[in-house]
Amino acid sequence: MTHPQSIGILEKKFGNRLQQQVALQNYATARVGGAAAWFVTVRNANELADAVQICWDHNLKFFLLGSGSNVLFSDDGFNGLVILNHAKKIEMKISGEHPTLWVESGASLGLVARKAALAGLSGLEWAATVPGTVGGAIYGNAGAHGSDMHSNLLLAEILQHEGGKSIWKNEDFQFSYRSSIFKRQRRSGVILSATLNCEYDDPQKIKERMNVFSEYRRRTQPPGASMGSMFKNPPGDYAGRLIEAAGLKGYTIAGVKVSEVHANFFVNSDQATASDIYNLVQHVQKTVKKEFNVELELEVEMIGFNPTANNDKANHGKASI
Structure with missing residues (x-):
């Protein structure tokens, strides 16, 4: 794969963060997978948007990687750019009647839930033990214990190949069981950030509910290297x-x-x-x-396998959980 112009632009933008032939097994919870031809880590939503836009502008195939769960890379790896999403900023709005969280899409869903709990914000207890990033969770409508992202998402900032940046409301995602319109239609776009609904509650009560879910997970899900x-x-x-x-x-x-x-x-x-x-x-x-x-x-995304419906159709803007 040679894309000298796009690679040159990426090198100018990201410096030595742009790497070649990076073993994807080190970034996947199943601990398998070949190498990415190119690999870059983005640190905020603006860098994420820049990296994706460069790929679109120069027709460079890319895959947006979150925590590495719910994805299986083939042993041949990925012949394009893997963008590791480390856009993790979290802001809390805890004044007024309806508290919210603004989070960048690379933030750990479990970490967001735990930070909310410490601040006395309820509604994300179900997510405390769910692996993955906020962006991936929205993409796949992640859920557990009778709730899901559909229940929490208020707004999200989206970057689309055609249309640029825009704000989507909850209903725009057309959520269904473990899916969204992004996932079903392989939309050429990425989730940059999200605003999540919460409610006020006693932090100790929130912690107790989270402990119940954590104990259930320990009893019912295996340890070790898996994809969820x-x-x-x-x-x-x-x-x-x-x-x-x-x-x-x-x-x-x-x-x-x-x-x-x-x-x-x-x-x-x-x-x-x-x-x-x-x-x-x-x-x-x-x-x-x-x-x-x-x-x-x-439920797991299969990348680089043939034949499979989950193969490289998604590589112009899919986000892994």
Whole structure:
């Protein structure tokens, strides 16, 4: 891949933060994946917008990476620019009747929830143990414990390939279960920042609720290198229940296995490759389809695999959680 003009502009803008042949396994929670041809870390929303705009202007393929959960890079890596989103500024508006949080899209969702709790702001308790960034959580409508980003988002600043910057209201995202219009339609755009709704409450009561959710997570989700929930829950059922009922709990391919704690988690237990995980995904999908006639839909984004609906269609502005 050669894009000398765009690479030159990126080097001028970001200096030695622009790197070549960076191992993506170091930035993915599954600890697998090949190298990114180019890699840059952005530190605020303005830098994020600049990096993305340069890519669009020069037709340079890019992938926006958050915390590295809910994404699987192939062993071949990514033949373009990976933008690591470290835009993490958080501002609280705690005067008036309706408190809000303004956060840049690279901020850790769990950290935002914990900071809100310390300030006596309720509404994000569900997010305290959810991995990922705010931008990725909006993109995929992340949720837990009966709530999700749809319940908290007030506004977001968006940068689109055609149209520039704009402010989107909650309803503009057309949220659905673990999805938004950004994700469903592969919108060519990125989320720069967001304003989240909160409510006032006693910090101790908020902490107690968060502790309940944290304990539940410890009991029901496996430790180790994984991507989080692998599949979306089908209507009226649970992906983990179907996988377990199909006899696949503990099933192993090379170094990756279906977790014995929660069957909707695949754990890299012994130096697995991305191909191992991909093969296990296909085996589980085929087995569940055969046993129950249910198509399990991936919640994890697969980048660099062929054929897959989640492949490089998204590489003009997709955000990983």
